[in-house]
Each structure stands twice: as C-alpha cells, then as structure tokens.
Amino acid sequence: MPAEPARIDLLFVLTPRALLLDLAGPAEAFRLANQHLKHAGRPACFRLRYTAVSEALETSVGLVVNGLEPLPARFDSPTWVVLLGQPSETLAEPSRAMHATASWLGRCFAPALRDAAAGHRLLTICSGTLLAARAGLLGSHRCTTHHEMLDELRTLAPSAQVVDNRVFVVDGPIASSAGVTAGIDLALHLVAQACGDAIAASVAKDMVVYLRRTPNDPELSPMLAHRHHLHPAVHRVQDAVSEQPTRDWDMASLSAVAHVTERHLQRLFAEHAGVSPLHYLERIRLEHARQSLLRGASVTRAAEVAGFSSDLQLRRAWSRHLSGSPRDVVRSTHA
Incomplete structure (x- = not known):
C-alpha cells in the first residue's frame, strides 16, 4: 500500500456545453475512492471542486450547473486540473468563455x-486535450484525444507526441484520455496510483465497469489481474483473499465465502477469472510478499506476512510465477 499522499484538490474546469459524462464519470470514481478509503480507516485523498469563468454554465444535455467557483489565481496545495470535452458543434466555434x-x-x-x-x-x-493545446500546456508530451480530433490536436500542438488508438496516455504530469467513458478508465488508473490497487478495484466494482488497461500502461498489478469480470461470487472470493491473505484458505473456506460448492467455484473462476481459486490466492500472496521485501523485510518475514507457511513455500511459489528469487529483491533493496 502506498504511503498516504497529501490531499489532492481535484479541480474540474467547466466550459460552455461541457459533456456531462466527462464530468460525472471521473468525479464519481474519485468520490467512491474517498468513500472506500474511509471504510478502510484511511483519510480521504481527493477534494472535488468545480470552477468556470461564470457561476453557472449549461452542459451538453441542457442541465445547468450552478455555484461554480471562480477560476483560481493560485494553487496552494497539490491540484489536478481536469479539462472536459465539448460537442463537436461547440468546438467548431470557440466561445469567449473558452478563450478566457x-x-x-x-x-x-x-x-x-x-x-x-x-x-x-x-x-x-x-x-479537453484541445483546450490544453490552445493553452500551450502540452509541450512535447505524449497525449491523446477522441479519434475524430487527433489531426486537429496535431495542428494545435505541433510539438506534442499525439498517440493514436489509446484509451488514455500518461506522460509525467499530463494525463489524457480518448473521451467519455475513457475518462473513467483514466480515473481508475490514477486512483490506483494514489490510493492503491485494492481501492481502484473496489471503485470499479461499485461502478460496474471493467478495469481496463492499454499498451501504454505499466504491467497490470496482480491485485487487479483476473478481475475483468462482473461475477459477484468470484469478486467476493477475490476481495476476501486480498483483504486476508494470511488466513488459512482452502477450497472449502473459499467456497463458503462464495456461497457455492467447491466444484462450482472452480468452474466460475475458470470461466470468469481464467485461473483457479488457489492459483489466484498464490499470486495475491506473492504480491504481498514482494511488497514486503521491497519495504526491507527479510524473506522469512515476507513469507509470514503474506500467508506462506515457510521460506521454502514462498520460494517454490516464486519460481512458479516470477523470475529470479525473493533474495534477489532483498539484494536490490540494499544495493
């Protein structure tokens, strides 16, 4: 689990006719992250704020949003500015508010x-990436936008590295997404970075969306792997294993969590997760052990906190799934 970060001001910048889903989807993801952090006894990570050139603006669906903050002149705490998309007919004739x-x-x-x-x-x-380009924020960063606007983005930001066919792209402090529901994918990715994979998985399950990744993303964490499904019984088992990896799990206890027979649980995991329940358990324990080793734990201690019965059991599991050995991680942390 990452160290608790400073609270982040999440500043949604609205412009006339902003796409409402671009606002509501990511905002809900970050709100739910705060809720799950609270349930875990951790402080909220995000403070959601909404700003614009005027106090009220009409969105793409005709809903008027009131009570918007003035555009701030200073940023005294870590701030993530979120720029939303607009319908194509609005983009064709940028308004005075857009220029402002x-x-x-x-x-x-x-x-x-x-x-x-x-x-x-x-x-x-x-x-929203086009607005960032007009403001000169992209520089030479890698970025993306909706597939119909990639050429326009290249024109507006000639120094930027515009990436085709990506759900989202993260390059340093610049994170861009292809549009609409891709904003939720980006939000989940950033929630995982800031709050941990388990919180992101819980948010995705609440929102009934897949945890997707693109070739641009880092390798999927074992805490998120095998969770691209919507089956509640399989999720219950995966949640229980992730929360209590040291418990003396066997097929009987895992089946009890799922409220199905052992045989049926095997079938459900094969169909929806692509692995067996015990394979999944072993991978989760390995990830906990790996994280403990990276924090400076000995191999013996890492095996203990991850739920392995001995150093030998940890080493055997490691050889089945990972390259090198636990001691290689220990040596790298002291190098």
Whole structure:
C-alpha cells in the first residue's frame, strides 16, 4: 500500500456545453475512492471542486450547473486540473468563455504545472486535450484525444507526441484520455496510483465497469489481474483473499465465502477469472510478499506476512510465477 499522499484538490474546469459524462464519470470514481478509503480507516485523498469563468454554465444535455467557483489565481496545495470535452458543434466555434479559460490556463496553471515538486497534474477528457493545446500546456508530451480530433490536436500542438488508438496516455504530469467513458478508465488508473490497487478495484466494482488497461500502461498489478469480470461470487472470493491473505484458505473456506460448492467455484473462476481459486490466492500472496521485501523485510518475514507457511513455500511459489528469487529483491533493496 502506498504511503498516504497529501490531499489532492481535484479541480474540474467547466466550459460552455461541457459533456456531462466527462464530468460525472471521473468525479464519481474519485468520490467512491474517498468513500472506500474511509471504510478502510484511511483519510480521504481527493477534494472535488468545480470552477468556470461564470457561476453557472449549461452542459451538453441542457442541465445547468450552478455555484461554480471562480477560476483560481493560485494553487496552494497539490491540484489536478481536469479539462472536459465539448460537442463537436461547440468546438467548431470557440466561445469567449473558452478563450478566457485557455488564457487562464496559460497564465495561471502553466507555471504551476512546471513545478515538479508541487504535485500538480493536468487531466484531459476527450476534446479537453484541445483546450490544453490552445493553452500551450502540452509541450512535447505524449497525449491523446477522441479519434475524430487527433489531426486537429496535431495542428494545435505541433510539438506534442499525439498517440493514436489509446484509451488514455500518461506522460509525467499530463494525463489524457480518448473521451467519455475513457475518462473513467483514466480515473481508475490514477486512483490506483494514489490510493492503491485494492481501492481502484473496489471503485470499479461499485461502478460496474471493467478495469481496463492499454499498451501504454505499466504491467497490470496482480491485485487487479483476473478481475475483468462482473461475477459477484468470484469478486467476493477475490476481495476476501486480498483483504486476508494470511488466513488459512482452502477450497472449502473459499467456497463458503462464495456461497457455492467447491466444484462450482472452480468452474466460475475458470470461466470468469481464467485461473483457479488457489492459483489466484498464490499470486495475491506473492504480491504481498514482494511488497514486503521491497519495504526491507527479510524473506522469512515476507513469507509470514503474506500467508506462506515457510521460506521454502514462498520460494517454490516464486519460481512458479516470477523470475529470479525473493533474495534477489532483498539484494536490490540494499544495493
């Protein structure tokens, strides 16, 4: 589990006719992350805020959002600015409010974003990347947007490395997504980075969405692998194993959690997770052991906290699933 970060101001920047799903989808993901952190006895990570050039703006579906904050002149705490997309007909004729928002981004947020130690980030959903380009925020970073707007993005940001066919792209402090539901994928990815894989998995399950990744993302954590399904019994077992890896699990106790027979649980895991329940248990224990080793634990201690009965059992499991050995990790942490 990562160390608890400083609380992040999540600043959603609205422009006229902003796509409502670009706002609501990621915002719900971050809200649910706070809720699951609270249930785990941890402090909330995100403070959701909403800002615009005016106090009220109409969204893409005609809903008017009121009570919006003025665009801030300063960023005194780590701030993730989120730029939302707009319908194509709105993009074709940028409004005065759009130009004012781009000017504010370039004048106030661009200098803050260049301060690597401050913890600021830029998140763009769909055509929000075009607004970032107009404000001069992309530089030579890798980025993406909706597939219909890639050529326009290349025109607006000629120095940027525009990536085709990606759900989202993360390059340093710049995180961009292809649009609409891809904003949820990006939010889940960032929740995992900030709060841990288990919190992201819980949020995805609440939202009834897959935990997806793209070729641009790092290798999927074992805590998230085999969870690209919606079966509640399999999720119950995976949740229980992730929360209590040291418990003396066997097929009988796992089946009791799922409320199905052992034979049926084997079939469910094969169909929905692609592995057996005991294989999944072993991979989760290995990940807990690996994290303990990276934090400086001895092989014996790592085996104990992960639920292995001995160093030998840990080494045998390691050889089945991972390269090298536990002692290689120990040596690397002391190098």
